[in-house]
Amino acid sequence: MQDVLRRWKAAFDAHQPDAMADLFTPDALFQGFGPAVLTGRDAVRGYYEAVPPGRRADVTVLHSYTIGEQAAGGFADVTFGDAHGWEAHVHLSLVLHLHDTGWKIQQYHVSRVEDEHQ
Numbered sequence: 001m002q003d004v005l006r007r008w009k010a011a012f013d014a015h016q017p018d019a020m021a022d023l024f025t026p027d028a029l030f031q032g033f034g035p036a037v038l039t040g041r042d043a044v045r046g047y048y049e050a051v052p053p054g055r056r057a058d059v060t061v062l063h064s065y066t067i068g069e070q071a072a073g074g075f076a077d078v079t080f081g082d083a084h085g086w087e088a089h090v091h092l093s094l095v096l097h098l099h100d101t102g103w104k105i106q107q108y109h110v111s112r113v114e115d116e117h118q
Contacts, residue, residue, distance in 0.1 A: 001064035001074040004096060004103050008059075015053045021045035024105045025097055031109040033088075044108075054082050059092075070098040071106075078110070089113045 004023065011019035021041040024030070030038040032047055057080050064074030073095045081087040095107035 001061055001072060001076075001094070001096065004094070004105065005059050005061060005076060008105075009057050012048070012051075013056050015048075015051070015055070017045045017048040020048040024108070025099070028105055029107045033110065033112070052082070055086075056081055062091075072096045072098075072103070 008020070008023055011023065021044045024041050024044050026041055028040060028044060030044050030047065032038070034047075038044060038047060057078055060077045062075045062077055064072060066072045073093070076092040076094070077089075078092050079087060079089045090110040090112050093107075093109045093111075094105055096103045097106040098104075
C-alpha cells in the first residue's frame, strides 16, 4: 500500500496521466470526485488529464490489510491542494491486485470529508 501510494502521489504531483493510468489494472473501477464510476485505464487516464496542473496530494495511509497472497486493500487520508489555496480533503479506499509487474489498483474510491465530519 505504501509503495503504490508513494508512486501514485509522485505521478499525481508531477501531472503525469500516463503514469497514473499505469498504476491501475486494465479493468479497474474508479470513483473520483465526479458522479460517474469509471472503468479501465483509458478512463483513469482521461480523468487525470482533466486535473489542472499544479495540484498536489498529501497522503497518509490509515490502514492496510491483505486478502490472500494476491489482493490487498486499505484506506488513506488525502488532502489535495494547489498554490492558489484550493484544498479538498478526502478519504481514499483502494483494493490492490498483484500482477506480474507488481501491485496495481483494482478499485479506487474517494469520499470527500466535509468540515463537520473531521
